Amino acid sequence: AQKITQTQPGMFVQEKEAVTLDCTYDTSDQSYGLFWYKQPSSGEMIFLIYQGSYDEQNATEGRYSLNFQKARKSANLVISASQLGDSAMYFCAMRLEGSQGNLIFGKGTKLSVKP
Amino acid sequence: NAGVTQTPKFRILKIGQSMTLQCAQDMNHNYMYWYRQDPGMGLKLIYYSVGAGITDKGEVPNGYNVSRSTTEDFPLRLELAAPSQTSVYFCASRPSRQGSGGAFFGQGTRLTVV
Numbered sequence: 184a185q186k187i188t189q190t191q192p193g194m195f196v197q198e199k200e201a202v203t204l205d206c207t208y209d210t211s212d213q214s215y216g217l218f219w220y221k222q223p224s225s226g227e228m229i230f231l232i233y234q235g236s237y238d239e240q241n242a243t244e245g246r247y248s249l250n251f252q253k254a255r256k257s258a259n260l261v262i263s264a265s266q267l268g269d270s271a272m273y274f275c276a277m278r279l280e281g282s283q284g285n286l287i288f289g290k291g292t293k294l295s296v297k298p
Numbered sequence: 299n300a301g302v303t304q305t306p307k308f309r310i311l312k313i314g315q316s317m318t319l320q321c322a323q324d325m326n327h328n329y330m331y332w333y334r335q336d337p338g339m340g341l342k343l344i345y346y347s348v349g350a351g352i353t354d355k356g357e358v359p360n361g362y363n364v365s366r367s368t369t370e371d372f373p374l375r376l377e378l379a380a381p382s383q384t385s386v387y388f389c390a391s392r393p394s395r396q397g398s399g400g401a402f403f404g405q406g407t408r409l410t411v412v
Contacts, residue, residue, distance in 0.1 A: 228390075285331055
């Protein structure tokens with residue numbers, strides 16, 4: 184079954200430190216895409232970063248990087264130099280090659296950044 | 299540039315009532331989606347559309363209907379509202395089926411059925 188698992192319901196990190204949010208996925212497809220979204224308390228969904236299954240390099244976008252380990256089927260999000268504004272829910276999601284572009288979401292991780 | 303606009307932002311319905319959640323995008327995207335987000339859960343796909351006149355069911359379509367008469371609009375209809383439909387509803391769009399960009403999401407509609 185196609186599935187995204189986020190095992191950390193909540194995480195705390197000290198401001199200015201780095202934090203890793205875990206994501207594992209399950210699919211038998213060879214071609215897929217992995218996404219991370221941020222959902223602040225205001226509720227909107229903000230796209231952060233994308234990794235394609237055939238991309239050889241880990242994706243990076245500013246302070247966000249995606250630690251992609253294909254053999255382990257993991258796609259962890261690393262946030263460097265955490266800021267108070269990073270406090271939010273973070274969702275990992277997968278898009279399959281044969282889909283119509285829709286996403287399969289994990290349950291999310293609530294990140295709290297402490298000053 | 300409005301992006302994806304959802305209305306209303308909040309709504310309280312009584313059991314058995316009906317309503318339509320509106321979604322409009324101004325980016326000329328062919329692909330549009332409706333998701334629901336239950337407390338403590340990720341988003342689940344209700345319906346999607348790959349272009350005007352073409353819609354299909356997602357993972358949780360029961361109790362909902364959609365239409366896509368234009369590229370811009372993708373309304374979601376709730377008939378005979380039930381407490382189980384209390385949720386936050388998100389509309390999203392993207393220009394193509396694949397690609398490295400994320401989908402564009404609306405602000406969400408928080409629906410409570412009492």
